[in-house]
Amino acid sequence: MLVDFNDRVIRGYLMSLIGEEGLKMIENMPEGEVTDEEIAETSGVLLNTVRRTLFILYENKFAIVARERDSNSGWLTYLWHLDFSDIEHQLMREKKKLMRSLKTRLDFEEGNVFYVCPQGCVRLLFDEAIETEFLCPMCGEDLVFYDNSVFVETLQKRLDALISS
Amino acid sequence: MDLEEEAFKIISKHKDGIFQNTIWKELDIDSRKCSRIIKKLQDKDLIIREVAVSNGARTYLLRAKEEAKEKYDLLLSGEMFSACTSCTGDCQPEYCGRLSEWISNLPIEEEGAGEAEETEDVGEPQEVEDVGEPQEVEDVGEPQEVEDVGEPQEAEDVEESQEAEDVEEPQEAEDVEEPQEA
Numbered sequence: 001m002l003v004d005f006n007d008r009v010i011r012g013y014l015m016s017l018i019g020e021e022g023l024k025m026i027e028n029m030p031e032g033e034v035t036d037e038e039i040a041e042t043s044g045v046l047l048n049t050v051r052r053t054l055f056i057l058y059e060n061k062f063a064i065v066a067r068e069r070d071s072n073s074g075w076l077t078y079l080w081h082l083d084f085s086d087i088e089h090q091l092m093r094e095k096k097k098l099m100r101s102l103k104t105r106l107d108f109e110e111g112n113v114f115y116v117c118p119q120g121c122v123r124l125l126f127d128e129a130i131e132t133e134f135l136c137p138m139c140g141e142d143l144v145f146y147d148n149s150v151f152v153e154t155l156q157k158r159l160d161a162l163i164s165s
Numbered sequence: 166m167d168l169e170e171e172a173f174k175i176i177s178k179h180k181d182g183i184f185q186n187t188i189w190k191e192l193d194i195d196s197r198k199c200s201r202i203i204k205k206l207q208d209k210d211l212i213i214r215e216v217a218v219s220n221g222a223r224t225y226l227l228r229a230k231e232e233a234k235e236k237y238d239l240l241l242s243g244e245m246f247s248a249c250t251s252c253t254g255d256c257q258p259e260y261c262g263r264l265s266e267w268i269s270n271l272p273i274e275e276e277g278a279g280e281a282e283e284t285e286d287v288g289e290p291q292e293v294e295d296v297g298e299p300q301e302v303e304d305v306g307e308p309q310e311v312e313d314v315g316e317p318q319e320a321e322d323v324e325e326s327q328e329a330e331d332v333e334e335p336q337e338a339e340d341v342e343e344p345q346e347a
Binding site for chain 2: 158
């Protein structure tokens with residue numbers, strides 16, 4: 001399957017996973033099954049970074065490794081190649097994970113009343129604000145009511161869009 | 166690149182669709198082979214095929230499916246991809262700074278006036294933005310820390326000692342607690 005690394009979703013996803021150096025490694029990956037050293041040499045990425053990137057990609061099922069034993073020395077050689085055909089499935093997993101977190105957060109934001117320090121030190125729940133006598137535990141300022149309606153509305157809108165897509 | 170990928174690339178390039186009888190000529194393959202490739206792309210749900218007429222000949226109009234990608238656009242908030250991707254921290258969506266940042270980025274793309282509205286509600290813009298930032302939420306927003314320093318007595322101590330700006334440092338927070346323990 002064709003994977004467009006310039007697509008902003010795919011790029012954003014891979015960027016979160018493996019960072020800029022990792023992307024550089026993928027884009028300059030040699031053809032066929034190769035060792036980590038060969039990848040480092042061809043892509044110009046540090047060997048350490050190559051290994052870390054391969055490990056992350058392997059965990060997410062984007063890298064496939066084959067082991068070969070040298071019959072003379074008995075040494076093992078690890079040969080890698082990348083396969084992004086499963087990216088759709090992984091994106092679906094990420095989507096579900098995000099939706100779960102957003103739902104939890106939405107319930108929390110809707111079910112609580114918040115107070116913030118005008119100096120921006122902290123945001124407290126109503127009960128916590130009572131405990132501190134509506135004074136900021138950091139700087140002692142009077143806490144003020146925090147209206148999270150816009151935050152909740154935005155969150156709700158995006159969550160609905162994610163659910164219906 | 167195999168023929169299947171090439172065919173998909175050609176179809177994707179033509180946003181309004183392309184006739185099937187054009188593709189096999191372009192790929193320099195016969196129509197039977199082309200049909201099989203198109204069938205595979207259809208099975209993978211990558212393209213849409215509709216009956217059409219081109220120069221009086223019955224053929225199919227092929228279009229690449231865009232929805233598959235578009236639905237994942239919702240994972241992006243501005244340029245930031247899902248806050249949960251590659252996160253290795255203890256999952257606490259209620260207090261997660263990264264998630265706060267991700268959600269706070271949303272209004273910018275959906276409704277430009279979102280932030281302004283938010284600031285109007287509370288009054289001073291900097292304050293609200295400060296609270297929404299992940300670093301600060303992470304630094305002071307964790308429940309344990311709030312509990313530690315959140316007792317009224319401690320708050321009084323802080324006021325008396327006038328160390329308002331420095332209280333964030335853990336050592337001083339411990340110092341404040343010590344006299345109470347004694």
